Amino acid sequence: xxxxxxxxxxxxxxxxxxxxxxxxxLGWIERKxxxxxxxxxGANRASIFGFAGAGLVNTLMADPIKFLTKEDVIPAxxxxxxxxxxxxxxxxxxxxxxxxxxxxxxxxxxxxVIELQAVNINVGILYILAMMSLGVYGVVLGGxxxxxxxxxxxxIRGSAQMISYEIGMGLSLVAMVMTYGxxxxxxxxxxxxxxxxxxxxxxxxxxxxxxxxxxxxAGIAESKRAPFDLPEGESELVCGYFTEYSGIKYLMFFMTDxxxxxxVAGLIATLFFGGWQVPYLGRDGFHFPWGVMLLLxxxxxxxxxxxxxxxxxxxxxxxxxxxxxxxxxxxxxxxxRLGWKGLLPLALINVLVTAVVVLAWxx
Numbered sequence: 001x002x003x004x005x006x007x008x009x010x011x012x013x014x015x016x017x018x019x020x021x022x023x024x025x026l027g028w029i030e031r032k033x034x035x036x037x038x039x040x041x042g043a044n045r046a047s048i049f050g051f052a053g054a055g056l057v058n059t060l061m062a063d064p065i066k067f068l069t070k071e072d073v074i075p076a077x078x079x080x081x082x083x084x085x086x087x088x089x090x091x092x093x094x095x096x097x098x099x100x101x102x103x104x105x106x107x108x109x110x111x112x113v114i115e116l117q118a119v120n121i122n123v124g125i126l127y128i129l130a131m132m133s134l135g136v137y138g139v140v141l142g143g144x145x146x147x148x149x150x151x152x153x154x155x156i157r158g159s160a161q162m163i164s165y166e167i168g169m170g171l172s173l174v175a176m177v178m179t180y181g182x183x184x185x186x187x188x189x190x191x192x193x194x195x196x197x198x199x200x201x202x203x204x205x206x207x208x209x210x211x212x213x214x215x216x217x218a219g220i221a222e223s224k225r226a227p228f229d230l231p232e233g234e235s236e237l238v239c240g241y242f243t244e245y246s247g248i249k250y251l252m253f254f255m256t257d258x259x260x261x262x263x264v265a266g267l268i269a270t271l272f273f274g275g276w277q278v279p280y281l282g283r284d285g286f287h288f289p290w291g292v293m294l295l296l297x298x299x300x301x302x303x304x305x306x307x308x309x310x311x312x313x314x315x316x317x318x319x320x321x322x323x324x325x326x327x328x329x330x331x332x333x334x335x336x337r338l339g340w341k342g343l344l345p346l347a348l349i350n351v352l353v354t355a356v357v358v359l360a361w362x363x
Contacts (some may be wrong), residue, residue, distance in 0.1 A: 015118040019098045023258035028059035034325045070247035082145035087252035090138025094259045097131035100124045101266040102186045104276045104305040124185035125173050136162050146244035154240030158231030164339035169218035171347035172211040175354045176271050179207050189275035199289040201279045204272040210350045212272045214343050219264035227327040265316035276305040
């Protein structure tokens with residue numbers, strides 16, 4: 001019993017550390033990436049003994065110290081409890097959603113088989129959808145508790161946008177569930193280890209390219225980043241629903257955006273690009289289509305799987321950052337029109353076509 005609790009705690013710490021550190025690194029990537037896109041230098045001033053680390057010292061050391069030491073200003077006339085609770089409600093659901101994404105297959109230690117997934121549940125997709133939906137409360141609370149009309153407007157915009165795009169996202173996941181016949185993310189990742197025609201990895205993107213595009217678009221909208229950053233439109237709402245926040249509370253709202261980016265990237269990698277799968281890699285090593293085998297120790301296999309998942313995670317995080325700095329902001333009516341008149345009908349048609357294909361295949 002104690003061993004199981006210890007294993008669960010270690011896996012949880014790995015996932016929490018991965019999410020939080022990735023959020024910090026993504027902050028640095030966004031700064032330097034946007035600078036490259038816009039032909040700027042980017043953050044490079046803060047340094048330690050002359051070492052700036054291409055802006056790493058500024059992003060990973062100077063900024064956190066600044067946020068942690070800033071005064072926590074609470075405006076007059078606000079509900080202090082809700083004002084303090086809002087950033088926690090915003091960040092916590094995203095963190096626990098990330099815990100359901102598998103980062104490897106299994107690790108066998110002393111005869112004990114350890115699933116490389118912090119939260120090992122057989123309804124992982126439902127769990128993630130439920131946790132992501134709770135993030136709406138953090139946005140609404142942040143706007144309502146600030147006693148600021150512009151913050152409230154940002155909170156209303158954010159809640160309407162997130163609810164609108166959750167429908168399209170959910171329907172894209174329904175198509176994936178119909179394709180693989182399971183709600184278990186780990187089972188989906190394992191199913192993508194099969195080969196089509198004996199050589200082509202059976203990744204989800206080959207079965208559901210339309211669901212991938214819908215999920216990517218809805219995922220970016222869920223994270224409230226450009227071109228869907230209407231809740232935080234600086235030209236209209238200053239900083240949106242967290243205008244009246246400072247210090248560590250502001251940092252929690254800021255980090256939530258990047259953790260959401262990581263969750264969306266992790267789900268895209270798991271559902272559509274094999275997750276932790278490496279082409280032709282089994283539990284005992286590589287099995288190439290032309291008959292050659294390369295046996296590897298179990299730890300090497302686990303390491304390759306983890307690196308594969310991490311690389312896919314970083315690639316799709318970078319893709320979202322690239323989109324964020326390459327596309328102009330939509331108008332609010334355009335955002336709603338795309339969600340309700342664009343993605344929703346397309347997702348419904350995709351579910352219908354998937355149902356017909358699955359029934360024909362099984363028949």
